[in-house]
Amino acid sequence: xxxxxxxxxxxxxxxxxFALQRLGYEGILSNNITEIQSxxxxxxxxxxxxxxxxxxxxxxGIDKIIPNLKQPVLGICLGMQxxxxxxxxxxxxxxxxxxxxxxxxxxKVKVPQMGWNNIYxxxxxxxEGIPENxxxxxxxxxxxxxxxxxIAFTSYETEYSSALQKDNFYGVQFHPEKSGKxxxxxxSNFLEL
Amino acid sequence: xxxxxxxxxxxxxxxRTVKGVNFLDLKDAGDPVELxxxxxxxxxxxxxxxxxxxxxxxxKTLIDLVRKVGETINIPxxxxxxxxxxxxxxxxxxxxxxxxxxxxxAVKNPQLINDLASAFGSQxxxxxxxxxxxxxxxxxxxVGGKIATEIDLFDWAKxxxxxxxxxxxxxSMDNDGTKNGFANEALAKLSQTINIPIIASGGxxxxxxxxxxFLVGNADAALAASVFHFQEIxxxxxxxxxxxxxxxxxx
Numbered sequence: 001x002x003x004x005x006x007x008x009x010x011x012x013x014x015x016x017x018f019a020l021q022r023l024g025y026e027g028i029l030s031n032n033i034t035e036i037q038s039x040x041x042x043x044x045x046x047x048x049x050x051x052x053x054x055x056x057x058x059x060x061g062i063d064k065i066i067p068n069l070k071q072p073v074l075g076i077c078l079g080m081q082x083x084x085x086x087x088x089x090x091x092x093x094x095x096x097x098x099x100x101x102x103x104x105x106x107x108k109v110k111v112p113q114m115g116w117n118n119i120y121x122x123x124x125x126x127x128e129g130i131p132e133n134x135x136x137x138x139x140x141x142x143x144x145x146x147x148x149x150x151i152a153f154t155s156y157e158t159e160y161s162s163a164l165q166k167d168n169f170y171g172v173q174f175h176p177e178k179s180g181k182x183x184x185x186x187x188s189n190f191l192e193l
Numbered sequence: 194x195x196x197x198x199x200x201x202x203x204x205x206x207x208x209r210t211v212k213g214v215n216f217l218d219l220k221d222a223g224d225p226v227e228l229x230x231x232x233x234x235x236x237x238x239x240x241x242x243x244x245x246x247x248x249x250x251x252x253k254t255l256i257d258l259v260r261k262v263g264e265t266i267n268i269p270x271x272x273x274x275x276x277x278x279x280x281x282x283x284x285x286x287x288x289x290x291x292x293x294x295x296x297x298x299a300v301k302n303p304q305l306i307n308d309l310a311s312a313f314g315s316q317x318x319x320x321x322x323x324x325x326x327x328x329x330x331x332x333x334x335x336v337g338g339k340i341a342t343e344i345d346l347f348d349w350a351k352x353x354x355x356x357x358x359x360x361x362x363x364x365s366m367d368n369d370g371t372k373n374g375f376a377n378e379a380l381a382k383l384s385q386t387i388n389i390p391i392i393a394s395g396g397x398x399x400x401x402x403x404x405x406x407f408l409v410g411n412a413d414a415a416l417a418a419s420v421f422h423f424q425e426i427x428x429x430x431x432x433x434x435x436x437x438x439x440x441x442x443x444x
Contacts, residue, residue, distance in 0.1 A: 078314075112359055116198070116443040117196065177267070
């Protein structure tokens, strides 16, 4: 199986590579369009700030190809957020795969949310065999509100989407690569889709 | 609900975990990769590695170690010590660190916080602050607490937040090594002053101390070293007891 981790210069992707290794897979880091299109599974990571990450995607032309991919695609953290219509962070227009706008937590709670929180109302084959209310590691200041494409919820200030799915596109706000055995199981589920 | 975090800290010198009092009389506390794996399996929520190496050669050993730990564990880990540039951070992240912690270098060059936050995102940047009370006022100290400054802890914490840090690791030098509990009053005040998460450090001796850091100090996470390394408190027992005290904890 050919797994491509889209490498567009957006922060730390080594952790994902290591998690794949622990699961017995090898990921290819690439920003090459042909390489991404020919993958069996595509992982779209992202750490950092939305507008500059989006600019990097546009610079490499990757923004045009992601919405047309037919194989399973998993956006993680900022990757998931960039797959949405827009983000309040840096007034960024997103890839428009998920029909929802990303907004910021208010200062009623500590921002960023940092740490382990539970995911529930699980609704996708991505969560095959995953019990309700397991803890995942999250680290983010912006979030996707609840919407028709939600496949998991988490509560922090409000109940929001901690995972989204539309057709072959999956997005998780949490870091499965850093969320213990259960996180690895979710990654493994994605790779077996 | 977001849970409170328990974070074992490993002081690393020349590829080994060490523990001493004020960096003196260093005792070997084991192989860092094995310890990291053990803590991760026991339910630690994150790990912190603090590099106290002095030489370039030791630094290379640390990078190899970060890579081995990154390959092995499936929880987040932060690396601190000897970081003073964007390039230093890039090397650590490329080898599997998830976050970095900066301390003296941020005081000497506060712009470093802005630079790192814009290069890697705030979520990646922890600013460690060592402080102790001088005439009743909390003052920031440098180089593992050896050098006093005139900087007020709370002013500095506010500045650090404004410059883009994602989290603060506050060590009370008054409490560190005493095993008499965390500096809960200062922690609670910090929590009112800033709106980013705070890790409490310095003073852990009993399970009750952790409970107090969360309930009285309002800390988001608590960090300790020797009580874990020398098996005085097991992470599992600690987390169970915290949960019994109605503190949100991941078991």
